[in-house]
Amino acid sequence: MTNSRLILFFVFLYTSGISTTTYAFGLGDLGDLGSLENIVDTKSITSQSSDSSQEGFTLESGLEIAETLYDVANSTTGPVDEFFLGREASARLISNYKVIPFDSKISQYVNNIGNTLTLGSNAPYLYSPYTFIVLDSNEINAFAAPGGIIMITTGMLKFVQSEDELAGILGHEIGHVEMSHGAGAVGQEKMMNLTTLVAKLAVKEASNGEVPELLQNLIDSALEEVMDLLMNNIRNGYSVDVEAEADQRAIHITNASNYNAGSIINTINRFKKVKGNYGGAGYPDDRAKRSSDVIKTISQNSPLGEKARTERFKKVMAHLQN
Amino acid sequence: MKDIEVDNKIDKILKESENYDHRKPLISFLAEGNLGKDQE
Numbered sequence: 374m375t376n377s378r379l380i381l382f383f384v385f386l387y388t389s390g391i392s393t394t395t396y397a398f399g400l401g402d403l404g405d406l407g408s409l410e411n412i413v414d415t416k417s418i419t420s421q422s423s424d425s426s427q428e429g430f431t432l433e434s435g436l437e438i439a440e441t442l443y444d445v446a447n448s449t450t451g452p453v454d455e456f457f458l459g460r461e462a463s464a465r466l467i468s469n470y471k472v473i474p475f476d477s478k479i480s481q482y483v484n485n486i487g488n489t490l491t492l493g494s495n496a497p498y499l500y501s502p503y504t505f506i507v508l509d510s511n512e513i514n515a516f517a518a519p520g521g522i523i524m525i526t527t528g529m530l531k532f533v534q535s536e537d538e539l540a541g542i543l544g545h546e547i548g549h550v551e552m553s554h555g556a557g558a559v560g561q562e563k564m565m566n567l568t569t570l571v572a573k574l575a576v577k578e579a580s581n582g583e584v585p586e587l588l589q590n591l592i593d594s595a596l597e598e599v600m601d602l603l604m605n606n607i608r609n610g611y612s613v614d615v616e617a618e619a620d621q622r623a624i625h626i627t628n629a630s631n632y633n634a635g636s637i638i639n640t641i642n643r644f645k646k647v648k649g650n651y652g653g654a655g656y657p658d659d660r661a662k663r664s665s666d667v668i669k670t671i672s673q674n675s676p677l678g679e680k681a682r683t684e685r686f687k688k689v690m691a692h693l694q695n
Numbered sequence: 696m697k698d699i700e701v702d703n704k705i706d707k708i709l710k711e712s713e714n715y716d717h718r719k720p721l722i723s724f725l726a727e728g729n730l731g732k733d734q735e
Contacts, residue, residue, distance in 0.1 A: 374713055460705060460706075460709070463701050463705050464704065464705040467704060467705060467708075468704070472704070472708065475708055475711040475712060476716070477713070481720065484712070484717065485717075485720060485724040486722055487730075488717050488721055489721065489724065489725060489730050489731070492731070501709065501713065502712060502713055502717075504708060504712040504713075505712075506708055522709070524703075536728070610731075630730055630731065631729060631730045631731060632730065644731075669700075673728075677729045678728050678729025678730065681727055681729070682728040682730075683726055685727065685728070
């Protein structure tokens with residue numbers, strides 16, 4: 374690669390970095406469906422560059438890549454992009470765990486609760502349906518990846534004491550998905566780098582599957598930076614305000630689905646007692662109080678059904694003990 | 696190679712979830728637990 378091509382690429386990176394700082398992500402706008410296809414016209418790129426790609430990375434193909442990256446950088450991401458971001462994050466996360474089979478009683482039960490809750494959320498329908506994955510681990514945790522992939526450990530299933538408490542945990546994670554917290558956090562800090570996730574596909578197409586080594590390295594390193602940030606947020610919590618917002622959404626989502634929304638307070642207080650904190654540095658010190666304040670603003674559901682829910686919770690959890 | 700295996704793992708779960716008909720079990724699940732948006 375000559376110096377002029379390098380300069381062209383770095384000028385692009387610099388200018389697009391400036392142009393993207395003001396853009397925000399939005400999951401709620403379903404009008405963005407198919408944005409990936411709209412942004413990256415890969416067929417067009419392939420046909421235009423097929424001749425030059427046989428000779429390697431030419432100035433023409435470099436310009437096409439730069440133009441594509443520029444278009445991507447100037448576009449907002451939608452549900453499709455969030456799904457692929459979440460899929461990548463989930464793939465990395467579950468690689469560290471054994472997954473409880475999807476057709477097991479435990480997994481089906483968690484999916485039933487999760488699907489009940491999504492109907493009471495503000496984002497019941499995503500690009501790909503919500504998926505709830507049970508991870509076989511004594512770690513007490515639950516994670517939400519962008520695009521609706523929600524993971525919960527068997528340690529957390531043992532930690533909660535009723536279906537309504539479990540609904541509170543899943544409601545919190547659905548709240549993260551609904552509010553686009555994952556993609557939003559990336560957007561605030563590394564919007565430019567996220568575009569490379571999409572652009573990577575275009576680059577491969579533009580060079581007929583042969584990605585120039587330097588470009589590939591730049592893209593891989595940018596992608597890793599985005600994924601590191603996202604994985605850190607998913608594992609350790611986003612920020613005090615974001616986690617408080619997810620708690621708030623959990624209360625509204627569980628309440629809308631006719632669960633006892635106040636159950637989340639029991640779980641939060643037990644966190645403090647058992648773990649010594651409310652979830653880690655990303656969570657508010659007054660987490661229980663903030664949730665109590667939200668609960669005061671909603672009308673409580675009838676307790677009808679709570680006993681039956683707790684009984685079936687115990688039955689299903691008995692499978693977990695074995 | 697490891698990346699491909701990881702992707703297969705998540706894709707297999709996503710496919711299972713997408714193909715699974717959640718509606719039928721959900722109806723009895725909602726009724727038994729007195730759940731759902733319209734319960735109020």
